[in-house]
Amino acid sequence: TAEGFHLRLLEHVRKTVKPGDASNMIATIDNYCYTVESGMNVGDVKGKILDDIVLETNPTTVLELGTFCGYSALRIARNLPENSRFFTVEFNPEHAAVAKEIIHTAGMDDKIQMLIGPSQEMIPQFKGMGVSHFDLVFVDHEKDLYKPDVILLEKEGLLKKGSVIVADNVVYPGSPDYIDYVRNNPKFKSTNYMSELEYHKDVVDAIEKSIYIG
């Protein structure tokens, strides 16, 4: 069962990974998910779309909602310029503990700051941490929180003209209220990137990129 996936993945990583190498960690996680059991990481196919958007945006301040095991945190951090600030929020302490070890083993501690707690409580704290706004936000947590959290980010003044919101799973499992909100909101310009569910070629999923125009 998916229950305990993070612990089985961590055991596999401890036995096989080459420390200090983020790309090797990413490949190791993908290989485990293709050959042993799939986890809810964004994966390599949608991960490439995410990589391209990060490289195109070249963000200096980034937020991820939904760390899980740290896979997408590594994909994002790997493509950030020097002296950028990257925060990732995870509410599940067991997942966060696995992510912390995976990020540490990959040698990316100094690029990624993990916060453990509910996104609705974490988001109001960023101004006080010296964050003026986020250039890019990757939304990949509880699908029912996509819309309220993006609304909260705007309310907190954490979006600026040109800020990019990248949302995973807008088809499967789907976040219909978020898609409806962001596509019908004149403050956002959205693009859909059709793809497939991680590690499942036969299941359709998509990434939505929404640029905040304020």
Ligand SMILES: Oc1cc(-c2ccc(F)cc2)cc2cncnc12
């Ligand atoms: O990318 C994702 C995929 C799935 C998921 C659900 C059901 C299923 F059968 C397969 C995969 C769940 C997620 C929860 N949070 C963030 N991302 C997720």
Ligand SMILES: [Mg+2]
């Ligand atoms: Mg996802």
